[in-house]
Amino acid sequence: KSAVINTDGERLRALGAGGSVPLGRTSDLLYTIDVCWLGGAACLTYCLSSLLQLVYPYDFRLTEKEKTSICYLSFPDSYSGGLGDTQFSFRLRQSGGQRTAHYEDDGEYNREAPLTLQRESAHYFGYVYFRQVKDSSMKRGYFQKSLVLVSRLPYVNLFQSLLQLIAPEYFDKLEPCLEAVCNEIDQWPPPVPGQTLNLPVMGVVIQVCFVVLPFTNRCFQPVLIHIQMLWELVLLGEPIVVMAPSPTVSSEMVMALTSCLAPLRYCCDYRPYFTIHDSEFKEYTTRTQAPPNIVVGVTNPFFIKTLQHWPHILRVGELRMSGDLPKQVKVKKLTKLKTLDTKPGRSSCQGIQRKRPSEVQSALLRRHLLELTQSFIIPLEHYIASLMPLQRAITPWKNPPQIRPFRQDDFMKTLEHAGPQLTCVLKGDWLGLYRRFFKSPNFDGWYRQRHKEMTQKLEALHLEAICEANIVAWMKDKSEVEIVDLVLKLREKLVARCQHLPVKEETLQRVGLYIDTVIDSLPEDLQAVLHHH
Template structure:
């Protein structure tokens, strides 16, 4: 009887090893994608998920519903052929356990590119073509790549490669795709990334925290076995064509920058999800390097699980930018303070896109335009507007126009943020006041009036040259989610830096002398506090190096030696 039992154990062990291997393998896939959904139109169910790859991935019912409705344009009639756009989906299930590579990515990338624990990005490729063999007379299907990464440029290109092949060939394409993605290197900021898939080598760059650093040279790819591989180099994984999106409203770019900076509620109305998602994306990136901390939905439908939350009749709409195509929204959201209505074509726009200030807006019947009663705090920079408008007339290449606009907006945001960065750095206590034997000091509190008093001698008007009510703009900014998000991040960083400085001081302290005359309870308390701080440093909550960690362990040993044996045993059990 012993032989069968032995073979069962072997079978169990083999299965267990296989399961571990599968789990380990898909971890690399999870560095880039959560899953890929195939959404089709079912005559009885409407839009329905036909398949999810890899097959072991589960979505909650609410996530599945949102994916289904976002996977098809709200009004399919005008979307014959292929349509591409991107969406944001609120995560409804358990908090994502990031892979080690994604944790590393979040630590090293610029803050405006970090993965968001509460949301997925979805990259949609929708096809609608006439097909008499089908009951409705149309083939309607989408692939949706779901990921934590905001790499709009990269994933749009990947969708454009994979989706047409999948529509022609079927499931085997997806099996190949997920296996190849599972072999990709991690998304490491500051490097050129090489991503081979379906005979194409995608090469792109992910910036690190030094987001202005020049892109490194592309190294020779000697290790690519097939010389026939087609290469596609994307200078940016995440940037879309900002100028193309904003061309029709370019004369109001400074007003829009203020609205986005202040996290004002904005609705973008367009005829297709492609146009509205690109416009929403362009708006949120106007304030880079500041992270846009309010919510934004590049494409939003009446079936979205947050529909009631965002279309409430409350006097003040929530801080969100919505991209919509359904005419129903023109009525539902007509009370919103800022509405951008755009058409399919790219227009030079000066005459068409004037600010509308009518009290009784009928947006449904109105012409394209920016509808707002907002009065900007700052004057326009006429020089950059003149340069961009001249570029339209002379047919300057779009990438040059985008580069000009991006540089101007980045300088404007940096000029706005530099005084804030300088002031928050001044909230740090003096290093000489940090004692290894006292509680870690905390940064001083942010005082708006103290900050505003610094502006006359060190304000943004000195670096950007734009005149206006800067003080009024800062006061309004202090009430916005963008300020709250920035301040929370910076205050956390200062607190961690103070903890690191104190730990370094503690690692060099003479604890053998300190311990003399101390009671056992004080010594044990010191040991437990150092251990706790060490644990936090391993989780990267406190940024100290390996050498400091080693020295701290030595300090623990120094004072543990002075305790009675029974206490040493208890402390060793707890460690």
């Protein structure tokens, strides 16, 4: 989507989207979203001594703490020692308060974007292209450098594909290359849902079609036998450590785990790649308090000892087959957690045994997880919809009625006749799963979002009720104070235009006419005051 960055008086726009981006051909794995801010896309590069050599655009502001963290997070923290090019992602907690110098309000973008692709206000995402090759001219005997694109948007595949084009050229030509790339990106059109965009960059045209599709999950294939349990742990916001041999494996697994609840949003913290130098290191490794609600990916073997007290540890490595199923994956789980029947997960594993194509296997797994999440969330959606006041209770001249409170016991009573068993073949302790879900940040995030949407719907219905009423008849026996109060309330309702309430444009226009009609019925001195304000 569109980024707004100020540099040398120019406004640069960069495009971002999620999903795969095959270069030079149309991709159907991107997402439909409107013009937004990219969060200050900054290309950063530095040497192994953890020194930022260049930040572009020049006026992109980072605190010293953020610069240090980016340096450490942009190099592999493992003993793999492999040569060549590596790509991975990280997520960094913002420090130093909100900063608004580089972007415009993108509330509209977040209202239009899928929940899993919304801009983050308190975190940055980093997309890394790291190169390590032998070079006798270097002091250490190696060329080791990373190019990093920093954004507030989780568009992993597009930005990593962009780096595949930019980084090799940048390592040869340095700063002029970044300037040329930004000039090209500045000419990219804003994305239009359903239309194919041709995005030229460095002599290549990326054809992108923006549609919404679920995540890809190739990294789940080694852990298919555990997929049911992993879904539950993520749903409940349980602390999970992913121990991997490289930042690439760790970041892919963490991002896949936090996406496996779609269309439900994962509302806990997550760190696709975490190092011992991170400012939260002490917080995560202390044994004096329970681990936080977070999925964290690590590669340094030091974490095997320091995080062994965490309740859930997923160790993944290179896919090595023992017979037909991967045996190297180990999962430590909380024994008190009663999981659902995992037969569908086992049947997914059989796809590997039968040498089913990975694309088919991925699609089957994606469908399984989607159906599982929908089976879990539909009863919640039905119940919360029942808390909405009836439309006939909404009258023009009274405040809208309140949404009834969510009562967990009342919801649990609905499950006998309208529970997940109607749409899901899995058997198990669904009631226990819901009780634990109510204690998780994921439930809190879901409820807050749905309550906000329902409140906006009530406001919209109230606005429509006012427009359908006979306002002239209402004013006949009303005092000036009551009429002025009505004008002020109607003006407040017009904020709906800014809040993007689900209201038709003609309704908003009628509200404007109503305000003029009401003001014209008042004495001239009051008219002047109200027109002035």
